Amino acid sequence: MVFNVEKPKDQLVHTDECSVRSNAGNVIYGPPSGNDIPKLARRAAGWSIFLTAVRQILTIGTTMVVSRHVTPSEFGVAAMALTFLAFLVLFDTALTWATVQAPIYDKEKFDALFFFGFLFGVGLLGLSVIAGPLLAAFYNAPKLIWLSVFIGAAAFLNSLATQPAALLRRRLQQKKLNTIDTAALCVSCAVGIGLALGGAGVWAVVSQAVCMHAVRSIAVLALSEAIPGWPRKFSVALPELRKGAGFALSNYVCYFQLYLGGILAARCFGSLAMGNYQRAYGVKSMPTQYASMVVTDVMVSSLAALRSEPEKLALLYRKALIITSVIGCPAGAFLFSGGAEVIRLLYGPQWQGAARLLQWFALAAMTLPISTSTIWLFLAAGKAREQLWMNIGLTGISLVALLSTAKFARDLETLVLVESALFAGPYLAMNLFCSHRALGISLLLTVRSLIPILAASIVAGACAYVLGAAWSTDFWQALAWKIIVFFAIYVPIVLFTVRPFPFAAVERLLNKVTTKKEAL
Numbered sequence: 001m002v003f004n005v006e007k008p009k010d011q012l013v014h015t016d017e018c019s020v021r022s023n024a025g026n027v028i029y030g031p032p033s034g035n036d037i038p039k040l041a042r043r044a045a046g047w048s049i050f051l052t053a054v055r056q057i058l059t060i061g062t063t064m065v066v067s068r069h070v071t072p073s074e075f076g077v078a079a080m081a082l083t084f085l086a087f088l089v090l091f092d093t094a095l096t097w098a099t100v101q102a103p104i105y106d107k108e109k110f111d112a113l114f115f116f117g118f119l120f121g122v123g124l125l126g127l128s129v130i131a132g133p134l135l136a137a138f139y140n141a142p143k144l145i146w147l148s149v150f151i152g153a154a155a156f157l158n159s160l161a162t163q164p165a166a167l168l169r170r171r172l173q174q175k176k177l178n179t180i181d182t183a184a185l186c187v188s189c190a191v192g193i194g195l196a197l198g199g200a201g202v203w204a205v206v207s208q209a210v211c212m213h214a215v216r217s218i219a220v221l222a223l224s225e226a227i228p229g230w231p232r233k234f235s236v237a238l239p240e241l242r243k244g245a246g247f248a249l250s251n252y253v254c255y256f257q258l259y260l261g262g263i264l265a266a267r268c269f270g271s272l273a274m275g276n277y278q279r280a281y282g283v284k285s286m287p288t289q290y291a292s293m294v295v296t297d298v299m300v301s302s303l304a305a306l307r308s309e310p311e312k313l314a315l316l317y318r319k320a321l322i323i324t325s326v327i328g329c330p331a332g333a334f335l336f337s338g339g340a341e342v343i344r345l346l347y348g349p350q351w352q353g354a355a356r357l358l359q360w361f362a363l364a365a366m367t368l369p370i371s372t373s374t375i376w377l378f379l380a381a382g383k384a385r386e387q388l389w390m391n392i393g394l395t396g397i398s399l400v401a402l403l404s405t406a407k408f409a410r411d412l413e414t415l416v417l418v419e420s421a422l423f424a425g426p427y428l429a430m431n432l433f434c435s436h437r438a439l440g441i442s443l444l445l446t447v448r449s450l451i452p453i454l455a456a457s458i459v460a461g462a463c464a465y466v467l468g469a470a471w472s473t474d475f476w477q478a479l480a481w482k483i484i485v486f487f488a489i490y491v492p493i494v495l496f497t498v499r500p501f502p503f504a505a506v507e508r509l510l511n512k513v514t515t516k517k518e519a520l
Contacts, residue, residue, distance in 0.1 A: 051178035051179065051181070051182050052178070052289075054182055055181065055182055055185050056286075056289065058182075058185050058186060058189050059185065059189070060346065061189075062189040062192055062193055062208070063346060063347070064345075064346055064347070064348075065193050065196065065197075066192050066193060066196040066204060066205065066208070067279075067346065067347040067348055067351060068347070068348045068350075069196040069197060069199070069204075070196055070201055070202070070204060070205060071201070071275075071350070072272050072275035072276055072279070072350065072351060072353065072354075073270075073271045073272045073275055074201040074202045074205070074271075074275070075202070075205055075275040075278065075279070076266065076270070076271030076272055076273070076274035076275030076276075076277075076278065077139075077141050077143055077144070077147075077202045077271050077274075078147075078202045078205035078206050079205075079262065079266070079274050079275065079277075079278040080135065080139050080141060080144060080266050080271070080274060081135075081144055081147040081148060081150075081151055081206055082151070082205075082206065082209055083259050083262055083263065083266075084128075084131065084135060084148060084151065085151040085154060085155065085209065086255070086259065087252075087255055087259075088124050088127070088128065088151070088152070088155040088158075089155055089158050089159075089213075090248055090251040090252055090255060091120065091244065091245075091248040091251070092117070092120075092158055092159050092162045093247075093248075093251060094244045094245070094246075094247030094248035094250075094251050095113070095117075095162055095166070095240065095241070095244035095247075095248070096162055096165060096166040096169065098240045098241075098243040098244035098247060099113065099162075099163065099166035099167070099170065099240055099244075100166055100169050100170050100300065100304070101243070101304055101379070101380075101382050102170075102239070102240055105170065107226075107229075108231070108232060108233065108236050109236050109237055109240065110163055110167070110226055110228065111228055111229050111230065111231040111232070112231040112233065112234050112235075112236050112237035113162075113163045113237045113240060113241075114160075114163045114164075114228040114231075115228070115230070115231050115234070116234075116237060116241065117159045117160055117161075117162045117163055118159070118160055120159050121155065121156035121157070121158070121159030121160050122156065124152060124155040124156060124159060125152040125153065125155065125156045126152075127152070128148045128149055128151060128152025128155065129148070129149055129152060131148050132144060132145040132146065132147070132148035132149055133145055135148055138267065139266050139267060139271075140270075141271060143202060147202070147206055150206060150207075150210060151206065151209075151210055153210065153214070154209070154210040154213035154214060155213075157213055157214050157217035157218070158213050158217055160217055160221065161216065161217035161218075161220040161221050163226075163228075164220045164221050164224030164226055165177065165220045165224070167224050167226055168220070168224055176223060177220075180216055180219040180220055180223065181216060183215070183219060184211075184212050184215035184216035184219060185212060187211060187212075187215045188208045188209070188211040188212035188215065189208065191207055191208055191211045192204050192205065192207065192208030192211075195207055195208075243382065243384060246384035246385065246388065247379075247384050247387075249384075249388055250384060250387045250388040250391050253388065253391040253392055253395045254391045254394075254395070256395050256398060256399065257391070257394055257395055257398050257422075257427065260398055260399070260402050261277070261281075261402055261415060261416070261419040262274065262277055262278060262281065264402055264403070264406040264415060265277040265412055265415060267406075268406050268415075269412050272353075273412050275354075276351065276353040276354040276357060276412070277354070277357060277412060277416070279343065279347055279351055279354040280339075280343070280354040280355075280357035280358040280361055280416070281361065283335065283339075283342060283343065283346065283354075283358055283361075283365075284332070284335065284358065284361035284362070284364055284365040284368070285365070285368070286331070286365075287327075287328040287329075287331035287332040287335075287365050287366075287368070287369060288328055288332075288365075288368045288369045288372050299316075299317075299320055299373075299376040299380070300375075300376055300379045300380050302316065302380075303316065303317060303376055303377065303380030303381075304379075304380040304381075304382075306380075307380065307381055310439065310440055310441070313380075313439070313441070314439075314441045314442070314445075317373075317376065317377060317441065318445065318446060318449055320373070320376075321370070321373045321446065321449070321450075322449055322450075322453070322498065324369050324370075324373060325369055325370055325450055325453045325454075326453055326494060326498065327369075328368070328369030328370075329366050329367070329369060329370070329453050329454060329457045330366075330453075330456070330457045330460065330461075330486070330487075330490050330494075331365070332362060332364075332365030332366035332367070332368065332369070332457070333362060333365075333366045333457035333458060333460065333461035333486075334362075334460075334461060334464065334482075334483075334486050335358055335359070335361065335362040335365050336359050336362035336363075336461045336462075336465055337461055337462075337464035337465035337468055337482050337486065338464070338468070338479060338482045338483070338486075339355050339356075339358035339359045339362065340352070340355040340356075340358075340359075341475060341478060341479040341482070342358070343355040343358055344475065345479070356413060357412065357413065357416045360413060360416045360417045360420050361416060361419075361420050362420075362461070363420045363421065363423070363424045364419070364420040364422075364423030364424055366424070366454070366457055366458075366461075367423060367424045367427075367428045367454075368423060370428060370432070370450060371423070371427055371428045371431040371432070374431040374432060374434075374435035377435040377436070377438070377439050377441070378435055378438065381438060381439050383435075383438040383439070386434060386437075386438040387434070387435075387438075390430055390431070390434040393430065394426060394427055394430055397422065397426050398422060401418055401422060402415065402418065402419060402422075405418045432446065432447070449498070452493065452494065452497035452498050453494060453498060455493070456489070456490050456493035456494050456497070457490065459489060459490075459493070460485075460486045460487070460489040460490035460493075461486065463485055463486070463489050464482045464483075464485045464486035464489075465482075467481070467485050468481045468482030468485050468486075
């Protein structure tokens with residue numbers, strides 16, 4: 001027997017209205033439709049490139065001012081504190097990408113994960129207070145006691161904004177996110193310059209970084225359109241927390257690959273060595289920031305949407321990799337020949353201790369855009385376990401190589417040379433092999449597309465080093481000659497060896513030239 005009980009009309013209307021409000025409210029938590037992804041990805045990439053260029057100009061301009069009013073030793077102490085801050089925010093970064101990949105994400109999950117971020121941020125603040133005296137004793141730098149407390153506040157705010165920021169990435173709203181990052185950078189640059197000119201020294205550098213995190217977090221919370229509420233169920237967040245924990249564990253392992261050299265430089269050679277090391281390390285990372293990081297957010301979201309279509313995924317990845325390599329690899333190779341001039345131009349004459357270190361870092365700078373691109377594949381496919389095992393192996397190699405070098409080396413240059421060789425050798429090879437194997441992408445096709453770019457970068461860098469300095473001893477003339485020689489060699493090799501060329505307009509022009517030659 002079936003009973004058909006009708007609800008009163010007013011109850012039906014109320015139920016329908018609640019359903020409509022619920023569905024409308026959850027729209028902001030869902031990903032864009034499949035048809036909109038290519039358009040949103042192109043638009044997001046355009047805004048990322050433009051606003052990243054703006055941020056780089058602001059960063060370089062601020063660096064040129066601050067570096068001339070903060071001594072290398074003061075900057076070294078600040079770098080010790082900021083190295084610890086980088087450790088504190090690793091889990092938040094991992095949880096962001098776990099959220100971006102979540103197949104189901106709604107208001108209930110947002111609330112649960114937001115509350116977790118709040119509790120985790122409180123824990124990070126407490127950890128910073130406890131770690132201050134320990135860091136001061138480890139580095140023999142008493143200022144780290146209060147610097148650690150200061151950066152703990154930035155870590156707390158960063159945790160609070162993790163879910164709103166992930167929501168913007170999930171919806172491919174890179175324009176809004178990059179605008180927030182640019183505004184936060186403007187404020188932090190003004191703070192850093194003001195404090196540096198006022199003679200604040202180490203506090204000028206640390207305040208700039210902390211201000212960046214604080215302004216960004218507040219803006220993301222205000223503009224994400226998601227209003228957090230008390231979670232009804234905390235268990236709904238467990239899938240994202242598990243996946244985030246997997247990514248975070250890999251990040252913590254990878255942390256020592258990236259920062260162990262700096263930690264050892266500070267511990268074994270003091271704050272002055274740490275200052276020079278970090279300045280050289282920062283310039284080494286610039287080619288990657290320009291070429292690779294500009295599209296990381298867009299590529300992870302776009303590749304994740306193509307996981308069910310491996311051929312399209314591989315094609316999109318290689319195209320983006322060639323674009324980043326054509327820009328990033330030569331920029332890194334040029335640092336070998338023009339490192340001294342770049343250091344003096346950016347930081348001033350007091351930083352020439354970093355120039356020799358930068359020359360040795362050039363090898364790592366040339367290959368870093370390639371190895372960094374493999375992160376897109378791991379994150380997009382959710383291959384946290386594969387990435388973790390790879391990073392455990394690489395970290396083991398780093399620990400053995402760098403700890404042994406620090407124990408027996410008498411100077412910082414030897415430590416930097418070994419670290420640069422690790423970046424260009426084991427790190428690059430293992431990242432490419434493991435990422436392509438995890439997704440079933442042909443590694444041979446990727447390597448073939450990269451060989452002409454790497455070869456052109458090495459040849460151009462060597463020629464610029466030999467010929468550029470020989471023609472002039474004046475600073476500006478030497479820099480100009482090195483740039484001219486480098487690109488006069490690099491550009492023709494790449495134009496006629498890289499196929500298909502990643503930039504459509506140049507590709508069409510080259511095809512016309514080739515056609516005319518064949519006709520003749």
